[in-house]
Amino acid sequence: MRRERLRVIQSRIAFVLSTLTALFGIFWLVFIIGDVLIHGIGALNINLFIKDPAPAGVEGGGLRNAFVGHLLITLFATLIGVPVGVLGGTFLAEYARGKRIAQIISILSDIMVSVPAIVVGTFVYAIIVKPLGHFSGWAGAVALAMIMIPVVLRTTEDMLSLVSWTVREAAFALGAPYYKVIIQVVYRGAATGILTGILLSIARVTGEAAPLLFTAFNNSFFSTNMNEPIASLTVSIFQYAMGPYESWHTQAWAASLMITVFILIITILGRLIIKWRYKK
Amino acid sequence: MIFSKKKNPIDLIFSFITGVASISVILITAGILYVLFTESSLSIEKFGFFKFLTLVDWDPVKESFGAAAALYGTLITTGLALIIAIPIAVGVAIFITEVSPNFLKGPVGIAIELLAAIPSIIYGMWGLFTLAPIMAKYIEPFLQKTIGELPLVGILFEGTPLGIDLLTASMILGIMIIPFTASISRDAFNLTPAVVKESAYAVGATKWEVVKDIVLPYSKLGVFGGIAISLGRALGETMAVAFVLGNNNQITTSLLDAAATVTVKLANEFTEADKDIYLSSLYYLALLLFIMSFIVLAIAKFLILKAERRYQR
Numbered sequence: 001m002r003r004e005r006l007r008v009i010q011s012r013i014a015f016v017l018s019t020l021t022a023l024f025g026i027f028w029l030v031f032i033i034g035d036v037l038i039h040g041i042g043a044l045n046i047n048l049f050i051k052d053p054a055p056a057g058v059e060g061g062g063l064r065n066a067f068v069g070h071l072l073i074t075l076f077a078t079l080i081g082v083p084v085g086v087l088g089g090t091f092l093a094e095y096a097r098g099k100r101i102a103q104i105i106s107i108l109s110d111i112m113v114s115v116p117a118i119v120v121g122t123f124v125y126a127i128i129v130k131p132l133g134h135f136s137g138w139a140g141a142v143a144l145a146m147i148m149i150p151v152v153l154r155t156t157e158d159m160l161s162l163v164s165w166t167v168r169e170a171a172f173a174l175g176a177p178y179y180k181v182i183i184q185v186v187y188r189g190a191a192t193g194i195l196t197g198i199l200l201s202i203a204r205v206t207g208e209a210a211p212l213l214f215t216a217f218n219n220s221f222f223s224t225n226m227n228e229p230i231a232s233l234t235v236s237i238f239q240y241a242m243g244p245y246e247s248w249h250t251q252a253w254a255a256s257l258m259i260t261v262f263i264l265i266i267t268i269l270g271r272l273i274i275k276w277r278y279k280k
Numbered sequence: 281m282i283f284s285k286k287k288n289p290i291d292l293i294f295s296f297i298t299g300v301a302s303i304s305v306i307l308i309t310a311g312i313l314y315v316l317f318t319e320s321s322l323s324i325e326k327f328g329f330f331k332f333l334t335l336v337d338w339d340p341v342k343e344s345f346g347a348a349a350a351l352y353g354t355l356i357t358t359g360l361a362l363i364i365a366i367p368i369a370v371g372v373a374i375f376i377t378e379v380s381p382n383f384l385k386g387p388v389g390i391a392i393e394l395l396a397a398i399p400s401i402i403y404g405m406w407g408l409f410t411l412a413p414i415m416a417k418y419i420e421p422f423l424q425k426t427i428g429e430l431p432l433v434g435i436l437f438e439g440t441p442l443g444i445d446l447l448t449a450s451m452i453l454g455i456m457i458i459p460f461t462a463s464i465s466r467d468a469f470n471l472t473p474a475v476v477k478e479s480a481y482a483v484g485a486t487k488w489e490v491v492k493d494i495v496l497p498y499s500k501l502g503v504f505g506g507i508a509i510s511l512g513r514a515l516g517e518t519m520a521v522a523f524v525l526g527n528n529n530q531i532t533t534s535l536l537d538a539a540a541t542v543t544v545k546l547a548n549e550f551t552e553a554d555k556d557i558y559l560s561s562l563y564y565l566a567l568l569l570f571i572m573s574f575i576v577l578a579i580a581k582f583l584i585l586k587a588e589r590r591y592q593r
Contacts, residue, residue, distance in 0.1 A: 007486050007489065008486055010486070010488060011486035011487050011488035011489065014488040014491070014492075015374075015375075015378075015379045015487065015488065017371060018371045018372075018374040018375040018378075018379050019375055019379060020371070021367070021368045021369075021370075021371025021372050021375065022371065022372045022375040022376070022380070022388055022392075024368055025368060025372050025391070025392050025395065025458055025459075025462070026388070026391050026392070028395065028455045028458075029391055029392075029394055029395050029398075031410075032398060032402065032403070032406050033398070035406055035410050036402060036405075036406065039409075083301070084301045084304055085301075086301075087297060087298045087301035087302070088298065088301035088302035088303075088304060088305065089302070090298045090301075091295070091298035091299050091301060091302040092302055094298070095295040095298060095299065096299070096302070102302075104306075105302050105303070105305055105306065107581055107585075108305055108306060108309055109305050110577075110581050111574060111577045111578055111581055112305060112308065112309060114509060114512050114513055114516075114573070114577050115312075115512075115516065115570065115573055115574065115577065116515070116516025116517075116518065116543065116569055116570070116573055117516070117518065118516065118518045118543050118546050118547060118566070118569075119312060119316070119516065119566050119569060119570045119573075120312070121546075121550075122316065122319075122546065122550065122562075122563060122566045123311065123312045123315055123316065125550070126315045126316075126319050126563075127311070127315060146308055149304060149305060149308070150305055153301075153302065153305065177287075177288035177290065177291050178287075178288070178291050178294075178295075179288070179290055179291045179294040179295075182294070203397065204397075206399070207398075207399020207400070207401060207402070208399070209399075209400070209401045209518075209519045210400075210518040210519055210543070210547060213547055213550065213551065214550050214551055217551070234399070234401050234519075237401050237405060238401060238404075238519065238522070238523075241404070241405050241408060241409070241523065242408075242523070249409070252405060253405070253409075256401070256402050256405050259399060259401075259402070260398065260399070260402050263397055263398070263399060264394060264397060264398075267393075267394065267397040268390070268394070271390055271393075275386075
């Protein structure tokens, strides 16, 4: 009887410990987000969005250049990365379904999803920045696109695979060629999933700073020219946070708040959509 | 394919375009490997492919470079981060699968995964302005007074606690990688057949005994896979550590000293490298990092695939 009690107590202790680890994890989430909110909200003001940076050390100014630059880089990265990713995923799930090449590319993509982003930055520096002789927004967009492609490709593959094969057979039976089946039937069935995957991949690259350091670089002036170095929020945060001025730190917090809120909203939205669409 | 072999011409074009798009992944991977290798050839020639790994010097003026200090920093921060993250992550996974009431499973799962969604630059900011001062004021002096007084391990906590050091960087890395191990372990735990668990309960096992003797052994491949992914992520993490490590090229026994990792070196020095041999040595570091993380991630993928296949039978 005593031994039984001991085992029950042991079990209880183990589960109290496991509950504590979960609380520990949530504690950091709350701590970090709370900290960003507290520092960030106090630092928010309208100048941040409508003014360009003041000269170093001078109070005031904003990060309009970085907001616009970040938007442009992310936009073009999406325009490059999403079509390549979606089409590539289509090949794996449809034309090459079950073939060796599909397995290899799928596994390789899974690996590339987690490969260090800074390495991608050095790669793009060598193939675009060096030959052109200058940093550019395009180089930044290409670097982000390269990070996006494997993510979008794998989600697309998974989402297309979820569409039941009998649906395709029904369309074949009506005499539709495969490309029509894919575009008009399969894509429709998987649209929510693919769009969510794209959203999540945008959220992911929005927070990247490492691949932009040697590609888009930075620019303290307002610019929409993708052929020139262009400012981004993440690189500005790095520069401002490491810099010596208090006003820079404040602006870095404000920029951090904007990025964090944007990413968290998209991530939560994406998860909710997936749950609502696929777990019913 | 099930349908007729006779292909529509548009179908051929479409399949070709999608094929090219999917091959881009192979091209990018091969391209990275090739470019990093050619760019670092100058450094490989001068310092030797393997000898570079053992050289501690990193002196742009004397043009003498070596990877030892950066690799050391990378291995120490990654190792410490894993020590911090693994028990927590496995505990979280056990909580979500076995302990938590149903209505909490979803929210707790999402909360832990949001930790992975926070961009690394935010971790870096927070680390620099919030965690580092806390470490310097409270945690590091406390460690010095307790563990630091012990023989042998004492040398890990020597020096003035400034917060900008290996310990703080490892803490942040550890928090960052919890979600990767946790979510993959959770999936692995969920794959344990209910019948096996139920038969253990039927012979009178407690819940913890079921977790310890049934679930964990059953899912260990998946858990190892999750740990390997975390390891791969931690090796390549840049911005979170760049803020709090100080980029100091030294091999130090104390965790309270500033140091450098491969990624921190790249982030801080890449655009400042004014000589070919300097840039080439940085590329060599990038090549080493790419190879290390690629191998680790490949092993992770292999383990996870193997774990999944075992349950499909």
